[in-house]
Amino acid sequence: MLTKRIIPCLDIKEGRTVKGVSFVNLQDAGDPVELAARYSEEGADELTLLDITATLEKRSTFLRVVEDVAAAISIPFTVGGGIASEAEVEKLLSKGADKVSVNTAALRDPGLITRLSDAFGNQCVVVAIDARLIESQWQVVSHAGTRVTTIKAIEWAKEVCDRGAGEILLTSFTADGSRKGFSLDITRQVAESVPVPVIASGGAGIPEHFLDVFTDGRADAALAAGIFHYDVIRIEEVKAFLKNHNINVRL
Numbered sequence: 082m083l084t085k086r087i088i089p090c091l092d093i094k095e096g097r098t099v100k101g102v103s104f105v106n107l108q109d110a111g112d113p114v115e116l117a118a119r120y121s122e123e124g125a126d127e128l129t130l131l132d133i134t135a136t137l138e139k140r141s142t143f144l145r146v147v148e149d150v151a152a153a154i155s156i157p158f159t160v161g162g163g164i165a166s167e168a169e170v171e172k173l174l175s176k177g178a179d180k181v182s183v184n185t186a187a188l189r190d191p192g193l194i195t196r197l198s199d200a201f202g203n204q205c206v207v208v209a210i211d212a213r214l215i216e217s218q219w220q221v222v223s224h225a226g227t228r229v230t231t232i233k234a235i236e237w238a239k240e241v242c243d244r245g246a247g248e249i250l251l252t253s254f255t256a257d258g259s260r261k262g263f264s265l266d267i268t269r270q271v272a273e274s275v276p277v278p279v280i281a282s283g284g285a286g287i288p289e290h291f292l293d294v295f296t297d298g299r300a301d302a303a304l305a306a307g308i309f310h311y312d313v314i315r316i317e318e319v320k321a322f323l324k325n326h327n328i329n330v331r332l
Contacts, residue, residue, distance in 0.1 A: 084329050085295050086126035086302035087316055088280060089309045091116055092133045093162070096146060098310065111310060114149045120309065121154035123316045126331060128154065129182070129250070129280075129304060132162025133225055144176050151177020159207055159250075165193065167200050174201065182250055184209040185223045188230065188237075191244055198245025207280075208246040210234055212267055213254040219267045226254045238271045246277060250304065253283035260286030260308065268298035280304050288314060288322035295328050 091098045091113045098113045117128055130150060132143060147160055160173050161182030170181050181201075187194050187208055197206045211226055212219045212234040219234040238249055251271055253264035263284045272279040278301035281294045285305035294300045308314050320330045 083301065084126075084331050085300075085323065086280075087124075087291070087319055087330070088127045088129055088302050088304040089116075089120045089125050089316070090129040090131060090282065090304045090306040092131050092306060093143075093146060094133060096143065113146055114153050116310065117150045117158070118153040120316065121156050124320060124332065125156060125316055126302070127156055128158035130158055130160045130178075131182070132160075144172060147173055147178055148176040161207070161209055161250075165190075167196060170197055170201060170205075174205070180205050180207050180248070182207040182209045184211065187241065188221065188223050188232070191240065194241055194244040194246055198247070203245050203247035206246050207248045207250050208241040209250040209252065210237055210241070210271075211252045211254055212264075214264070214267075219270075222254055234267060235270055235274055238275050242275045242277055248278045248280065249275060250280045250282060252304075256284030257282075258307065259284050260313075262286065262290045263294040263298055263300075263303070265293060265298040268294060268300050272299035272301070278302060286313070288319050291319050291323060292326050292328065295323070 093113055098111050098116055120128060157179040159180040159182050160178040164181055164183050165186035173181055211222045213222050221230045221232040221234055221237050223230055251268060256264045261284055263281050268281045280302040281298055281300035282304040285308055291303050294303050320332055323330045
């Protein structure tokens with residue numbers, strides 16, 4: 082049985098970690114390097130570092146924060162936010178990132194996924210899919226959730242895998258920041274439709290939510306932000322709970 086992963090996410094704006102609900106009403110949550118080091122020590126399996134305003138503000142993902150985080154941790158980490166070219170990925174990897182996450186740029190140019198996979202290997206390419214439940218349909222949203230597309234989340238998930246994605250980061254904008262639980266239906270549908278690992282994101286509030294997303298949601302990994310940043314629950318607590326419920330996790 083494959084080990085299920087717990088992945089803290091650091092949403093970055095102007096060099097600081099922030100957290101809100103569906104990326105609005107953002108509040109400061111601390112220094113990203115300090116948080117990254119803490120999570121690495123507390124047993125996180127990986128980290129995800131997202132510059133959540135890079136696409137909106139047409140900025141390149143900052144390299145300095147990436148380099149500092151890489152020096153502070155001993156676990157793999159993924160970097161995303163405004164990445165749109167092989168040259169940007171090469172810079173991020175040279176600064177210590179293990180994987181990159183693409184989102185809006187891949188929607189605009191799906192061929193980017195294949196080019197990155199060919200250049201760096203599909204194990205390096207995570208495609209982030211942000212989805213919102215609209216009139217009983219899970220639709221893809223872009224530009225940090227500010228634009229609704231006509232693309233169905235399931236169909237896009239299948240396409241990105243065909244194009245070379247090695248992993249999918251699925252965020253429910255319907256549940257994000259709610260702490261009421263992951264969106265199990267769309268997570269399960271995507272997980273059962275693609276041959277690559279699926280990271281569930283959006284809605285974690287209590288340890289039971291992680292159990293639900295690994296069992297009912299069929300996710301391979303679960304990502305959370307605010308509950309870890311503000312010590313609502315700790316990574317060790319989540320993992321101990323999962324272990325007690327026969328979920329294979331690294332302690």
